[in-house]
Amino acid sequence: MNILLRLYILSLGISIIFTGPAMAQKALKGIYVINEGAFLQGNASVTGYDAGSATVTQNAFFAKNGRPLGDVANSASIIDDYLYIVVNNSHAVEVVDKNDLRSVARIEIDDTNGGSPRHLLQVDENRAFVTNLFDNSISVIDLTTNTVTNTFAVTGFPEGLVMAAGKVFVAQSGLGGGNSVAVVDPVAMELTNTIEVGDNPQVIRVHSNGSVWVLCTGDYGFDESFNYDPDRETFGEIHIIDPAEETTIRIIEIGGHPTDMKFHGPTGTLYVLNNGIQVVNTETFEAGDEKLINRFLNSFSIIDTDEPMLIGGIAPDFSSGGRAVMFSMEGVAADSFATGIGPRDFVMMYTESPVSVRDDQELPAALSLGQNYPNPFNPTTVIPFELEAASMVRLSVFDVTGGRIAIVADGNYAAGSHTAVFNASDLASGVYIIRLEAGGNVAVGKMMLVR
Numbered sequence: 433m434n435i436l437l438r439l440y441i442l443s444l445g446i447s448i449i450f451t452g453p454a455m456a457q458k459a460l461k462g463i464y465v466i467n468e469g470a471f472l473q474g475n476a477s478v479t480g481y482d483a484g485s486a487t488v489t490q491n492a493f494f495a496k497n498g499r500p501l502g503d504v505a506n507s508a509s510i511i512d513d514y515l516y517i518v519v520n521n522s523h524a525v526e527v528v529d530k531n532d533l534r535s536v537a538r539i540e541i542d543d544t545n546g547g548s549p550r551h552l553l554q555v556d557e558n559r560a561f562v563t564n565l566f567d568n569s570i571s572v573i574d575l576t577t578n579t580v581t582n583t584f585a586v587t588g589f590p591e592g593l594v595m596a597a598g599k600v601f602v603a604q605s606g607l608g609g610g611n612s613v614a615v616v617d618p619v620a621m622e623l624t625n626t627i628e629v630g631d632n633p634q635v636i637r638v639h640s641n642g643s644v645w646v647l648c649t650g651d652y653g654f655d656e657s658f659n660y661d662p663d664r665e666t667f668g669e670i671h672i673i674d675p676a677e678e679t680t681i682r683i684i685e686i687g688g689h690p691t692d693m694k695f696h697g698p699t700g701t702l703y704v705l706n707n708g709i710q711v712v713n714t715e716t717f718e719a720g721d722e723k724l725i726n727r728f729l730n731s732f733s734i735i736d737t738d739e740p741m742l743i744g745g746i747a748p749d750f751s752s753g754g755r756a757v758m759f760s761m762e763g764v765a766a767d768s769f770a771t772g773i774g775p776r777d778f779v780m781m782y783t784e785s786p787v788s789v790r791d792d793q794e795l796p797a798a799l800s801l802g803q804n805y806p807n808p809f810n811p812t813t814v815i816p817f818e819l820e821a822a823s824m825v826r827l828s829v830f831d832v833t834g835g836r837i838a839i840v841a842d843g844n845y846a847a848g849s850h851t852a853v854f855n856a857s858d859l860a861s862g863v864y865i866i867r868l869e870a871g872g873n874v875a876v877g878k879m880m881l882v883r
Contacts (some may be wrong), residue, residue, distance in 0.1 A: 458736070458737050458738050458782050458783075459483075459737055459738065459782065459783050460483040460735055460737050460780065460781075460782060460783075461482075461483055461484070461781040461782055461783045462480065462481055462482050462483050462484075462781045463480075463481040463483070463735075463743070463756070463778055463779065463780055463781065464478055464479070464480060464481075464492070464508065464515065464533075464778070464779040464781070465478065465479040465480075465481065465745065465756055465771045465772070465775050465777075465778055465779075466478060466505045466506075466507065466508045466517060466775075466776050466777040466778070466779065467479060467505060467754065467771055467772030467773055467774055467775050467776060468504050468505050468506065468520075468773070468774040468775075468776040469501075469503065469504060469505065469750070469772065469773045469774055470750040470751060470773055470774070471503070471504055471521065471750070472503060472521070473503065474500055474502060474503045474522075475500065475503075475772075475773060476500070476501045476502050476503060476504055476505035476519060476522075476772075477490070477491045477492075477493060477494065477500075477501055477505075477772035477773070478491070478492045478493040478501060478505075478517070478533060478772075479491075479492065479756075479769075479770075479771040479772050479775070480492040480533070481756070481769055486767075486769075488769045488770060490753075490770070490771075490772060491772065492533055493517075493526070493528070493533050496528075496532060496533045496534055496535070497528075497533070497534070497535045501517065501519060501526060502519035502521070502522030502524060502526070503519065503520075503521040503522045504519065504520040504521035504522070505517055505518070505519050505520070505776060505777075506518045506519070506520040506549070506550050506551070506776065506777070507550065507551050507552065507776070507777050508777050508779050509552050509553070509554070509560075509779075510530055510779060511554050511560065511575060513529065513530055513531075514527050514528065514529065514530055514536060515527075515528050515529075515530040515533070515779060516552050516560070518549050518550065518551065518552055518562065519549075520548055520549060520550060520565075521548070523540065523541045523542075523543040523547040523548070523549065524538055524539060524540055524541060524549070525538075525539040525541065525549060525552065525562060525573070526538055526539075527539065527578050530781070536578070537578035539573060539578055539579065539580060540580070541562065541564060541571055541580065542567070542571070542580070542583060543567075544567070545566060545567040545568075545569075546564075546565075546566030546567055547564050547566065547567050548564055548565040548566040548567065549562045549563065549564055549565075549571065550562075550563045550564070550565050550590070550591055550592075551563050551591065551592050551593055552573075553593045553594065553595060553600065554575070554846065554847065554848070555595055555600060555618045555846055556618070556822065556846040557575075557822040557846060558574060558575050558576055559572055559573065559574060559575060559581075559618075560572075560573045560575055561573075561593060561600060561616075561618070563586075563590035563591060563592075563593055563602060564583075564590070565589050565590065565591065565605075565607075566589070567583075568585060568586060568587055568588070568589060568590070569583050569584060569585050569586060569590075570583065570584055570586055570590065570593075570602070570616070570621075571583050572584070572621060582621060584621045584622060584623075585623070586602055586604065586614045586616065586623050587604060587612075587614065587623070587626070588604030588605070588606045588610040588612055588614070588626075589604060589605050589606050589607050589610060590602045590603070590604055590605075590614065591603045591604070591605045591633070591634045591635070591636075592634060592635045592636040593636060594636050594637060594638045594644060594849075595618070595638075595846065595848050595849065595850075596638050596642055596643075596644050596675035596849055596850065596851055597642065597675035597676050597814075597850065597851040597852075597853075598618075598845075598850060599615055599616065599617065599618070599624075599675060599678075600615075600616040600617075600618050601613050601614070601615060601616075601627075601636055601644050601646075601673065601675065602614040602615075602616060602636070603633040603634055603635065603636045603646060603647075604626075604633065605632055605633060605634045605649075606632070608632050608649075608651065608652065609631075609632070609651070610631075610632060610633065611628060611629055611630060611631050611632070611633065611648070612626045612627060612628055612629060612633070613626065613627045613629055613633060613636070613644075613646055613671075613673065614626055615627065615678055625678055627673060627678055627679070627680065628680075629646050629648055629669075629671040629673075629680065630646075630648030630650065630666070630668075630669035630671055630683070631648055631649070631650050631651045631666045632648055632649040632650055632651060633646050633647065633648045633649075633671075634647065634648075634649055634691070635647040635691070635692050635693055637693060637694070637695060638848075638849040639672075639695060639714065640695070640697055640700075640800075640802055640816065640818070640849075641802050641803065641805055641816050642675065642802060642805075642814060642815075642816025642817075642849060642850070642851035643672050643673065643674060643675065643681070643805075643816075644672070644673040644674075644675050645670055645671075645672055645673075645693070645702070646670065646671045646672075646673065647668070647670055647690055647691075647692070647693045647704070648668060648669045648670070648671060649668060649689050649690060649691060650665070650666040650667045650668050650669070650688075650689050651664055651665055651666045652665060652689060653665030653666075667685070667686075667687050667688060667689070668685075668686045668687055668688050668689055668690040668704075668706060669683055669684065669685055669686065670683070670684040670686060670693070670702075670704075670712070671683055672684070674814065675814075675851055676814050676851055676853045682717060684712060684717050684718075684719060685719070686704060686706060686710060686712065686719040687706070687719070688706040688707055688710075689706070689707070690704050690705060690706035690710070691705050691706070692704070692705040692731065692732060693705065693712075694732070694733060694734050695714070696734050696736070696740065696761075697736075698740070699761075700713075700714050700715060701713070701714065702714050703724070703732070703734065703742065704719075705729060705731070705732050706723075707723075707728055708723035708724070708725050708726045708727055708728065708729070709723060709724045709725035709729070709732060709742065709744070709759075709763065710723055710724065711724050723763075724762075724763040725742070725744065725759060725763045727744075728746075729744035729745060729746060729757075730744075730745045730746060730747040730754065730774060730775060730776070731744065731745040731775055731776050731777060731778070732744040732745065732778075733777075733778035733780070735758070735780060736780065736782075737782065740761055741758050741759060741760060741761065741766065742758070742759040742760075742761060742763070743756055743757065743758050743759070743778055744756070744757050744759065745771065745774075745775030745776065745778070746775070747773070747774045747775060750773055750774050751773070752773065753770055753771060753772055753773060754770075754771045754772065754773060754774060754775045755768055755769070755770055755771060755775075756768060756769055756770075756771050756775055756778075799817060799818065799819050799820065799823075799868060799870045799871065799873055799875055800817060800818040800875065801815075801816075801817050801866065801868045801875035801876070801877050802815070802816035802817060802818070803816075803877065803879075804816070804854070804866065804877070804879045807879050807880060808879075808880040808881065808882040809856070809879065809880070809881060809882070810856075810881060810882055810883060811855060811856045811857045811859075811881070812853055812854065812855045812856070812857075813853070813854050813856075813879060814851050814852070814853055814854075815827065815840060815851065815852045815853075815854055815866060815879075816849065816850070816851045817849075817850055817851075817852075817868050817870075817875070818848065818849050818850070819845055819846070819847050819848065819850070819870055819871070820847060821847050821871065822844065822845065822846045822847050823844070823845065823870045823871040824843070824844055824845075824870065824871075825841055825842070825843065825844070825845045825850075825868070825869070825870045826839060826841065826842050826868075826869045826870075827839070827840045827841035827842070827852050827866070827867070827868050827869075828840065828866075828867045828869075829854060829864050829865065829866055829867075830864065830865040830867060831862070831864060831865070832862065832863055832864075832865070837859065837864065838854065840852045840853070840854050845870075856881045859881055860881075860883070861881050861882050861883045862880070862881060863878055863879070863880055864878065864879055864880075864881060865877075865878055866878065866879060
């Protein structure tokens with residue numbers, strides 16, 4: 433398809449992603465439930481759930497490897513063919529085959545100053561960062577050797593972390609008393625800036641438009657002697673950060689003391705764990721007053737299939753097994769299964785089967801180009817894009833005659849969400865075309881400059 437035909441299609445208000453593979457039908461294959469276990473008991477575990485047969489395997493890591501997982505499993509991430517399980521109080525990251533939990537490596541995290549690894553994030557093809565809560569540091573893992581190659585300092589007891597606009601943003605909880613997000617240069621591996629947010633930031637996510645959303649739990653109102661003082665208590669907020677400018681652009685007051693949040697991309701909805709499940713409209717930035725699910729959950733996630741569901745972890749105490757409950761997206765309980773002690777995190781395994789689709793409904797197989805913001809703009813705008821795998825990227829801007837105006841991004845980018853800033857100071861008002869090339873695929877969009 434030539435550039436003029438592409439421009440004609442875009443003039444009709446249609447954005448098309450040109451990719452090789454057809455759209456796939458996505459179904460749930462299975463779930464790994466990461467159970468934190470009881471503190472100092474060394475009984476963290478993995479529960480395996482097979483969606484096809486609805487069978488459950490308790491202590492699946494132990495059954496496969498003949499040894500316990502460790503003490504307090506906190507989070508888990510899939511990178512390529514491996515599942516990385518962060519075992520907090522064992523100061524380690526377990527690396528296992530994602531299909532059968534066979535141990536591949538155990539990465540020891542330096543616990544000289546307490547260590548306490550919390551969350552892991554892949555930052556490029558060969559490296560991942562791990563936040564160390566008590567050590568006020570980030571460990572750098574070489575994904576090819578599964579070893580720690582570097583550790584660098586941050587401040588404020590780091591928790592969740594994400595990558596946007598080529599930078600790493602880290603929530604700094606201050607063990608409940610912090611109120612900042614660290615900005616880290618992933619290449620230089622150093623802290624470059626801090627952004628003030630609400631009290632006790634712990635969870636951080638990237639919206640499909642490239643903005644960074646920070647969930648602030650608030651101050652529970654207890655002083656150093658653990659006496660409650662109502663004047664100290666503050667409540668939950670979400671701070672939205674422009675990653676290019678490193679500034680807060682909006683604050684959403686949600687109340688309570690929320691502990692987690694997750695986006696559901698297809699519906700543009702944010703689900704917040706806040707003594708139940710609360711819904712936030714990401715277009716109007718309004719938080720629902722009534723809970724979608726009005727029961728206490730220890731954790732939750734989204735089963736992101738063609739027929740999506742919510743799943744919540746119930747921990748009645750930390751001496752007996754818990755339970756995972758599946759809900760419809762309307763909050764109705766549909767099914768459940770037993771888990772280990774303290775279900776903390778959920779890792780979904782999916783199967784995909786090709787289905788035939790019309791060309792105008794084809795979805796990106798390797799990349800996604802988001803709508804620039806603001807739009808219309810004057811004179812700068814942020815262009816978000818996502819990659820399913822690390823690849824060479826070229827992001828260009830054309831005028832309506834097909835002439836290239838600028839190359840906004842050109843180089844190797846890691847898998848994940850990114851943004852690029854386009855400055856149109858020298859251009860006239862009008863419609864401009866965005867073209868994203870990555871991994872042999874092309875995505876196009878349009879934006880409007882208004883003087």
